[in-house]
Amino acid sequence: MDIDANCEKFQVENLSVYYDDFRALNNITLPIKCNQITSIIGPSGCGKSTFLRAFNRMNDLIPHVSSEGRIIKDTQDICDIDIVALRKSVGMIFQRPNPFPKSIFENVAFGPKAHGVKAMVELEDIVEKSLRLSALWDEVKDRLDKSALSLSGGQQQRLCIARALAVNPDVLLMDEPASALDPIASLKIEDLMQDLKSQVTIIIVTHNMQQAARASDFTAFFNMDEDRAGYLVEHGETARIFTFPGEKLTENYISGRFG
Amino acid sequence: MSNQTESILAQAKNKRNLKRQNTVQVFGYILVWLCGIIAVAVVFWIIGYVLSQGLGVINLEFLTTKPAGGVSGEGGMSTTIVTTLYLVILTIVIATPLGVGAAIYLVEYAGDASRESKLVAFLVKAARTGVEILAGVPSIIFGLFGFALFVSYLKLGFSLLSASLSGAALILPTIIRTSEEALHTVPRSYREGSLSLGATKWHTVFNVVLPSAIPGIVTGIVLSVGRIIAETAIFWVTLGGSYYLPKTIMNSGRSMALHVYMLASETRAFDKAMGTASILIIIIILLNLSINILSRSLTARMIGNE
Ligand SMILES: Nc1ncnc2c1ncn2[C@@H]1O[C@H](COP(=O)(O)OP(=O)(O)OP(=O)(O)O)[C@@H](O)[C@H]1O
Numbered sequence A: 001m002d003i004d005a006n007c008e009k010f011q012v013e014n015l016s017v018y019y020d021d022f023r024a025l026n027n028i029t030l031p032i033k034c035n036q037i038t039s040i041i042g043p044s045g046c047g048k049s050t051f052l053r054a055f056n057r058m059n060d061l062i063p064h065v066s067s068e069g070r071i072i073k074d075t076q077d078i079c080d081i082d083i084v085a086l087r088k089s090v091g092m093i094f095q096r097p098n099p100f101p102k103s104i105f106e107n108v109a110f111g112p113k114a115h116g117v118k119a120m121v122e123l124e125d126i127v128e129k130s131l132r133l134s135a136l137w138d139e140v141k142d143r144l145d146k147s148a149l150s151l152s153g154g155q156q157q158r159l160c161i162a163r164a165l166a167v168n169p170d171v172l173l174m175d176e177p178a179s180a181l182d183p184i185a186s187l188k189i190e191d192l193m194q195d196l197k198s199q200v201t202i203i204i205v206t207h208n209m210q211q212a213a214r215a216s217d218f219t220a221f222f223n224m225d226e227d228r229a230g231y232l233v234e235h236g237e238t239a240r241i242f243t244f245p246g247e248k249l250t251e252n253y254i255s256g257r258f259g
Numbered sequence B: 001m002s003n004q005t006e007s008i009l010a011q012a013k014n015k016r017n018l019k020r021q022n023t024v025q026v027f028g029y030i031l032v033w034l035c036g037i038i039a040v041a042v043v044f045w046i047i048g049y050v051l052s053q054g055l056g057v058i059n060l061e062f063l064t065t066k067p068a069g070g071v072s073g074e075g076g077m078s079t080t081i082v083t084t085l086y087l088v089i090l091t092i093v094i095a096t097p098l099g100v101g102a103a104i105y106l107v108e109y110a111g112d113a114s115r116e117s118k119l120v121a122f123l124v125k126a127a128r129t130g131v132e133i134l135a136g137v138p139s140i141i142f143g144l145f146g147f148a149l150f151v152s153y154l155k156l157g158f159s160l161l162s163a164s165l166s167g168a169a170l171i172l173p174t175i176i177r178t179s180e181e182a183l184h185t186v187p188r189s190y191r192e193g194s195l196s197l198g199a200t201k202w203h204t205v206f207n208v209v210l211p212s213a214i215p216g217i218v219t220g221i222v223l224s225v226g227r228i229i230a231e232t233a234i235f236w237v238t239l240g241g242s243y244y245l246p247k248t249i250m251n252s253g254r255s256m257a258l259h260v261y262m263l264a265s266e267t268r269a270f271d272k273a274m275g276t277a278s279i280l281i282i283i284i285i286l287l288n289l290s291i292n293i294l295s296r297s298l299t300a301r302m303i304g305n306e
C-alpha cells in the first residue's frame, strides 16, 4: 500500500463540544494524517475522550451534547455520512476491554452479522482474518466457542480490536486502550498498533508519555483553560514535540511537572 | 506531666467507649439473630404443620385420580395439578412478551422519547407510577377487574382464558420491574461496544442487551409462576371452580390453590385440603430452589465458566 505522506484522513475544523452549557472543547483545529498514529495527550478532564468520541459521533448518544465546527473525513463532513457507515469505518477501542458475554467467535462475528453477513463460511473467514490481524489467532484458535470473558485482560482488549477490525474500518480510535493492562500486555497492544498502521489510521488517547513517545508518529497536546474548557496547545511530529516542544506548557507536561 | 495524665485519661475513656460500643454490638447481634430465628421458626412451624396433616393422605392414587366433588370431598387432585399447569403456561405466555416489551421500552427508548416530547415524558411517568401502584394492589382487585372485563363484558365466562388474562395483569408489574432492573444492570460498555460497530439501537438491544439481561428476567418470570400457583381469590372469580379438566381455554377449571380453598370451605375433607396444600408447598419450595440454580447456571454460561 502506498502511503501518501500528506494525505489527511481527518480535518478537524474549529470543533467545540458542549455538555449543556459547559464547554468541554474549545475551537480545536487539527489535521489527522492517513495511516499514521496520532496520540492525544493532556491532563485529566481536558476533553481527550470527548474529542475522540467526536470522530465516530458517539457523543450524539449522550443527551444534551451539542457541538460547533466540523470534522471532515477524507472529503466528507462526518455529519453528512450515514451514522452506520461512519461507525463501520471508524472503529473504537475503549479504556476497559468490553467484549460481549458471548463466545470469542460471536464477538468477532458480531459486527459483520449486524451488517448482514449471514454465510457461515464468510463469517469464519472474517473471524480468522481479524483475529490474525490482532495477533490473537494462535492463542484462541482452539477455543473460539469459549466465552470471551474467560480471556485475560490483554487478550480481551485484542479481541475488541479484532471485533472492530472485522467490519473493515479505515480508522481506529483508542481511548487509553492499555491503561487497564499490565506492561507486557500493553506493549503487545503497541506492537499491534504498528502492525495495523498500513491498514488503518489510529488516534490514541494516552496518559502514558513513554507510550506516546514510543508508539505514535504525531502528538497533539491538549490543556484546559480557566473555565475547564479543553484547547489544543500544540501538535506535530512526536519526535519534535518530545524533543523540542514549542510551548513551555508542553515541556512541563511531558516532563511530568503537571497534569 | 499534666499532659501525660490527660492523655492517659483520654486513652482510658477511649477504651471505655470502645467497650460500650462492643456491648452494643454484641447486643445488636443477638437481637438480629433472635429475629432471624423466630422468623425461620414460624415458617418451619407452618410448613411442618401442613405437611404433618397433609402427607398422610398423599399417595399415588390421590395424585392421579380426579376430585369427585360433593360435600364429602371424595377423590384425588389430578385435574387440579394439570389445570394449574395450563394456567401457569397460558398466563406466562401472555404476560412475558408484554412485560419484557414494556421494560425494554421504558429502559431503552423512553429516555430519548421523553426528551423529544413533553407528552411522551408525561405518559412514561404515568406508566412508571402505574406499574408501581399496580404492584401493590391486592389480587382480588385484579380478580374483580378480570371478572367485570373478561368474564362478563367480553363474555369469556369463567374460563382458563379469563383467568390467564387476569393473572397476566396481576403479574405484569412484577415482570416489568424485574426486567427493568435486569436491563439496568447490563453495563453501558456493552451498548457502546455494539453501537460503535455501527449496529443499530434495535440490533444492540436484541442481540446484546436482552441476552445479557436474561438471568434477571427469568428470575422475575419464575417468581411470577410462584405467584400464579399460589393465588386463590383472583382465580375464584375468573376461573370458576369446576373440578373437571378444561378441554379448551374457554372451559372453567380449578387450580390447586383454589382446590385447597374449596375443600376447606365447602367440604368436610380437611385432610385432603391439607394434602393438596402440602403438594402446593413442595412445588413452591422446588420452584424457589430452581430460581437459584437457574439464574446461577444462566449467569455462569454467560461468563463462560460452566
Ligand atoms: N457525559 C458527560 N456529561 C457532562 N459532562 C461531561 C460528560 N463527559 C465528560 N464531561 C466533562 O467534560 C470534560 C472532559 O471530559 P473527558 O472525559 O473528555 O476528559 P478526558 O480528557 O478524557 O479525561 P480523562 O483523562 O480523565 O479520561 C470534563 O470536565 C468532564 O467532566
Ligand SMILES: [Mg+2]
Pocket: A048, A049, A050, A175
Ligand atoms: Mg478520558
